[in-house]
Amino acid sequence: MDTAGELKHVRVRRQLQELVASTLRPGDALLGERQLEEQFGVSRITVRRAISDLVQDGALVRIKGKGTFVSHGLVRSTLHLASFNEDMRAAGYEPSTRVINAAVAVPPAAAAEHLGLAEGDEAYQVRRLRLANGAPVSVDESWLPPGALPGLLSEDLTGSLYRVLAASGHPVQHAEQTVEASAAPEETAVLLEIEPGAPVLLFRRRSFTGQDDPGTPIEYSISTYRSDRYQVSMRLALA
Amino acid sequence: MDTAGELKHVRVRRQLQELVASTLRPGDALLGERQLEEQFGVSRITVRRAISDLVQDGALVRIKGKGTFVSHGLVRSTLHLASFNEDMRAAGYEPSTRVINAAVAVPPAAAAEHLGLAEGDEAYQVRRLRLANGAPVSVDESWLPPGALPGLLSEDLTGSLYRVLAASGHPVQHAEQTVEASAAPEETAVLLEIEPGAPVLLFRRRSFTGQDDPGTPIEYSISTYRSDRYQVSMRLALA
DNA sequence: TTTGCTGACTGGTTATAACCAGTGACAATC
DNA sequence: GATTGTCACTGGTTATAACCAGTCAGCAAA
Missing domain, CATH: 1.10.10.10 (Winged helix-like DNA-binding domain superfamily/Winged helix DNA-binding domain)
Known part of the structure; x- marks a missing residue:
């Protein structure tokens, strides 16, 4: 365009x-x-x-x-499948991404379960640091099934992972997500430039592709956001 | 109106x-x-x-x-105006509530702004500890306009505050809410039986009554939840 | 000095008008 | 019968204009 x-x-x-x-x-x-x-x-x-x-x-x-x-600076996530880059740009920030590592590894149990992997099976692990105007905002760890995405590790992973998935024929159609507060573990704290133990927002997301309900699991991700730079907002209505 | x-x-x-x-x-x-x-x-x-x-x-x-x-009844989210009691019962817990205090006080700036109060004006402050099976889950602090709710402090505040508002002719029609992670301040930590500084989920909610857009502000609340006992889950769809 | 008013600015609402681009039924043509 | 084109509808964008309501600096009056 x-x-x-x-x-x-x-x-x-x-x-x-x-x-x-x-x-x-x-x-x-x-x-x-x-x-x-x-x-x-x-x-x-x-x-x-x-x-x-x-x-x-x-x-x-x-x-x-x-x-x-x-506005006074918090990026608001409005609970839809927008990419990090879109969210940041919408809020007036210049996003960037650094790939910490992209490899094949044994996933945690929840990721293995979501992706339908047996114990000990390996999956792609993509860890990235997301930044806004050069300042770290989140650490994202995605787990993806190797069988469905044979060439993933040779893709450019500094942009939208969902866009890569879509180009591979696996567009994410919906996801289920939970939010918790957590204390930042040391490694993450260093990456996010905060004190170890500082409160962070922890998102766990299970993404699905395909038009079925619930669709085919395609990604399990754990995203850790600095709470002072990211916030979830929502509009509540009568049930 | x-x-x-x-x-x-x-x-x-x-x-x-x-x-x-x-x-x-x-x-x-x-x-x-x-x-x-x-x-x-x-x-x-x-x-x-x-x-x-x-x-x-x-x-x-x-x-x-x-x-x-x-539209075809797209369910936007599982997030809706359910009461704490309803949430807990749905999860299989027996909810209870202890009123920490209910008084007239000067609200924080954000609450005053939402309720349309001038600096120094007083509002009702209702602080409650919410428990599930007798264990503390959250500390809720609500600020409400005294002009609209003259007899509020004589109500039974151990149940649903929204029900009290509805009975007073001010049913909450919708709300806007944000979620952040925060470190528990000492007083709240004591109430929630956690370490000071432990990560908590902090909800700020601005509630409206009436059918106008956005309606009449009727409550501003700050709710602090133990992160290990409460979690937000949501379903994400394409924007 | 304090108070109140005014005017110039601000965003908010609504009207009328014109044009663009998408849809699909129907008619004309092959 | 199949295909193509037209036209009347649809929503989408943009312009100009007028008025309303809130803000606040500056000035005049008390």
């Missing part, structure tokens, strides 16, 4: 995101909508649409009468 | 919601936008705004060129 066919509100949103990521800090004010419409050469409603999207994503906050501000 | 001052897009949304709830079934088509603008006597952009909100809430689905349809 090049910018030639890009919708105006998408362009404006992208450019605002870049501004937030590169120049602005939490609490900084954006120009007013009427100034932005001149600056971007679009109508006010287009500016509002772009800003609304960023407000929804948590990157910006609007205050009536005062203006629109860069 | 009567309908006299109701925004047009809110009225249209409410009326569409009622139509969906009472008459239509999953898969049924709504009238087209241009017909709806005539029927509701508003501009098309107002109709679109109302529908957009319902699309976002999952009630409706829009298909370009075809129309807008009642």
Whole structure:
């Protein structure tokens, strides 16, 4: 997708995101909508649409009468299958990923169970450090079945793993996830640049591919997030 | 809040919601936008705004060129406004509650902001210890507006607070909630019978009553759960 | 000095209008 | 009968305009 066919509100949103990521800090004010419409050469409603999207994503906050501000920094996960990169970009951060290791190893019991492996069977282990604007946010450990993904270790694993899975014919259709709080073990703490034992959010996710219910297990992951840089938010309704 | 001052897009949304709830079934088509603008006597952009909100809430689905349809009852999440007691019973535990204190006090800034209080205004503070089979699971601190709930402190607060609110004419219709991991402060750790600094799940919840969007704020709560005795689970779908 | 008002700014809502792109029924043509 | 094209519908995007309601700095009056 090049910018030639890009919708105006998408362009404006992208450019605002870049501004937030590169120049602005939490609490900084954006120009007013009427100034932005001149600056971007679009109508006010287009500016509002772009800003609304960023407000929804948590990157910006609007205050009536005062203006629109860069929000105070927590990335919000909104409980859908967005990739880390998408989440970070939506919040105005530049994501990056460092592959700690990608190898074949014996998985923990829960991963083996999910993937339908026998005791002692090996699986792919992909461990990655995820960063936002160069600062570590999470350590992700994914376990994947070698039989279904023969060439996985030669893929570029610094982007979206779900995209790699989709390109291999195994798009993740849904997942089940739990969240706990945990004390950061030493190795993880070092990677995340926090004190050992500091509280972290621990996500365990079981992902499925295929249209069946529940589908075919395709990934088991354990993600450890710095709690000061990541938060889950949700909207609750009457059951 | 009567309908006299109701925004047009809110009225249209409410009326569409009622139509969906009472008459239509999953898969049924709504009238087209241009017909709806005539029927509701508003501009098309107002109709679109109302529908957009319902699309976002999952009630409706829009298909370009075809129309807008009642969605196929996609279950967004297992997260809903169930009470602590219901959760525990569902998991096979016998719940109980001890009121730590219920008083009038100056709330923290976030609670004051949510409840629309001025700096220094007082609110009800209800602190409770929640137990399962006699073992502490969470410390809940709720802040509520005294103006709306004059007799609250004489209620039995060992059961469901939401039930008390409903009986007072303020049923909680929806809430927004965030989850973080945190280190247990000393006082909370003592109550939960864990080490100070142990990781806990920290929920902040902003609850609303009434049918408006977003409704009238009615409670701000901070709940601290022992991570080894409580876990959030959720089902993720494609966005 | 304090208080209150005003005006210029802010975001929020709604209207009218025009155009674009997708859908599918129906008619015309091969 | 099959294929293609047209047209009336659908939602999607964007523009211009007007008005409402909140914020706050500056100024005037008490």
